[in-house]
Amino acid sequence: MRVTDPCQLCSWRREKKASHQHQDALRRELEAQVHTIQILTCEKTELQTALYYSQHAVQQLEGESRDLVSCLHDSWKFAGELEQALSAVATQKKKAGRYIEELTKERDALSLELYRNTYIVGRIIDEELKEKNIKLQEKLRLLESEMSEIQLNVKELERKLERAKLLLPQASGCSPGGCGIPDRLGPWSRDRAGYGEAPVKS
16 A cells, blocks of 8 residues: 555654554563563572572571580589589598598507507416407508508599599580590499498407
8 A cells, every 4th residue: 555645654654653663662671571580580599599508507507506405414414413423522531531530549449458468468478368469460450451541542532532623613614525424433342441340349
């Protein structure tokens, strides 16, 4: 269709130009929207990545928190057991001190009796008294040996007590993997110490 009328031709050109401008505007708007979608897609990917790492970091922090709580619980338990061990060592030291006092008194009594019997033997020759003196000397020797052994045990208890006192302040802190109770802070053998057994008297 050919337009011969100049007015119609001019109108047609204006309409065509307006249509091209409208199409250009729509195309630019579409390109802007596509660009916006691309930017939002990139931001979404970045946010998803950041969310993943954040969740991973939270999980790690939760695991570390559980480990720290467990370590703190072990530390409190260790401190309580260490205090009990310290109290037990102190109690045993007191018992050993009292027992040594009793042995010392008995030793002094035996020494006095031995001295008296020795004096009597010097004046009166009596075989029975000599045998008794020999038994008293042996008993005195055993008693002194037992006292020496107990004194050594008391010194060992004192060393353990000092070590326990040094360990007690460290129990208030928490070092992962560093929570454990020291072994053998308990007493020496009661059979050797002889608690509850009265010394044999002749």
